[in-house]
Amino acid sequence: MSGAVAPGRIETALRAKRDTGQKCLVPYITGGLGDDWLQSLAAVIDGGADACEIGIPFSDPVMDGPVIQQANDIALEAGVTPHSIAADLRDFESPIPLATMTYYNIAYRMGHERFANMLNEAGISGSILPDIQMDESHDWISTANDNGIENVLFAAPTSPDERLARTGELARGFVYAVGLLGITGERSELAASAVEIARRAKEHTDLPVLVGVGIGSPEQAVEACAVADGVIIGSTVVRRLVEGPGSTAERAESVRELIAEYRTALDNAFPPD
């Protein structure tokens, strides 16, 4: 495994945000959802995101709840592939760093090296693979590090300290703190576990620690950020893309407004120093 790896775009951007005393906002959108899905990405950026996760649809997304599953299915039925998403992004000049979020078989089938190359060619800085935990990740992590891809790792409420320590050492970009025991989706209240796992993860790493899974409102985001360096919001965003009204432009505007609401709430609660 590589020793010193220079911080990538995601870590640099999120640290810079943290250094101002503000909190990081990282939305998730499903890649290829609708022909002009890049409008959704543009909306996320306009709304004030610090980085964005692009989901590559997978047939069996075991960490995802109904909303993201549905978005997956729609995109897959439309013929979206990892390559089509990468191709779409190649000509998109993103002012914020991007990470893909998909399942390991997509990378395994393509081959680690080719997967890393695909991300680089598309201008994607990071990779998030929720179903390959660090004990199975050695090969992929070396390939990612060698190719300058920031491989995000997860800290779960069930992780003992020893695993949190190794997560902190091996993760790049940020540490994804799983807010609750469960799959992606909004919940009516923020789980107590969200703040607790953020606190525990931060004891073991200086990387930014972002809470994801179960954040369903700007208020919950603010609550989680009492300890966390930021939040990841997925289902609440994708719901607007799947269930939102009318045209793509209208859905994109609705997403922009949503991101802006989170941005404002976070910035009001945690203004720059």
Place this chain on the structure above:
Amino acid sequence: MAMTDPGPAGRFGEFGGRFVPETLVPACIELEHAFADAWADQGFRDELNRLQRDYTGRPNPLTDCPRFSEEFGFTMVMKREDLNHTGSHKINNVLGQALLAKRMGKTRLVAETGAGQHGVATATAAALLGMSCMVYMGEVDMKRQELNVFRMKLLGAEVVPALSGSRTLKDAVNEAMRDWVATVEDSHYCLGSVMGPHPYPFMVRELHRVIGTEAREQCLERHGRHPDVVTACVGGGSNAAGIFSGFVDTDAELVGIEPAGGAAVGDGVPGVVHGMLSYLKQDEFGQVLEAESISAGLDYPGVGPEHSHLAAIGRARYEQVTDAEVIEAFQVLPRTEGIIPALECAHALAWMIRAKDELAGKLVLMNLSGRGDKDVTQMMGILEL
């Protein structure tokens, strides 16, 4: 040496492993240690053996099939897992896991099911041990196997339809895993085959080893030798793993029979889904393909990692049969031996009938892993009698 302990990484050659979300890793490690501890504990073994004897009805017999044998020109004997309580081999695994779950302080069992046999077995064990039980079953399978859905409910289990994807076994596994991610503290995922993350493929094989151990002794006693060929159907591959484990160190040829519409070993390439690296039917991008088989119990695009390993090292071979061959074979055993096989087992029968020239004069042991009662309604729609 094949079919031994895969070690802490849970690898059978290159296959297996533990490809799960971080949330589940500690639970898998806890389960690995709890199983090792229980399996080494004579008290646990005694309790399981007592249940296998007094509740399941083990040892079940080895049955000679003289009329079938005469018709096809080889000596066929069957291990009668169909005679177990609940009607299939699934109870062997479930009783072991339920006892283990209880020992670990879990109060709830979660399971996936295809044909419903594993779901019925899990619901049964939950009732026996006073645990609550939730079974995920593909919506398509719930229609095909109405009888088993009713049985599970009668046994006090909640049956939840899996509505995503192909709405069959693969999707039921996804739903069970999603449940487990949320309930891991009080629930045990009672996985129904030799698949999933380590330690499941190893643990489930060990819990089914009794099939092979008994059959080996019975075959020696009856025929004075090991069989030339041992065959069983393979979906995830638990009944095959159980019977193969008793003969892997002999000269017997081991033949697993996959459905042509879900032949992971035959048509798949290595891939990762449901916690394991194994042969998997998938497209060029790594999307898992939907299996299509007349048998809900074999309707699965993957296979247990140990089978991938046995295939890769050439210790076992895997053949495919079509639904049409299965429908024909399903009718042979009732006519010749007075035994209605499960559609899953009809796959092994179909292969033997097709391979009768190759098998001529040989002693062939088949695992009759389940009885066909559950399939009668479905077959009534297909056969004109």
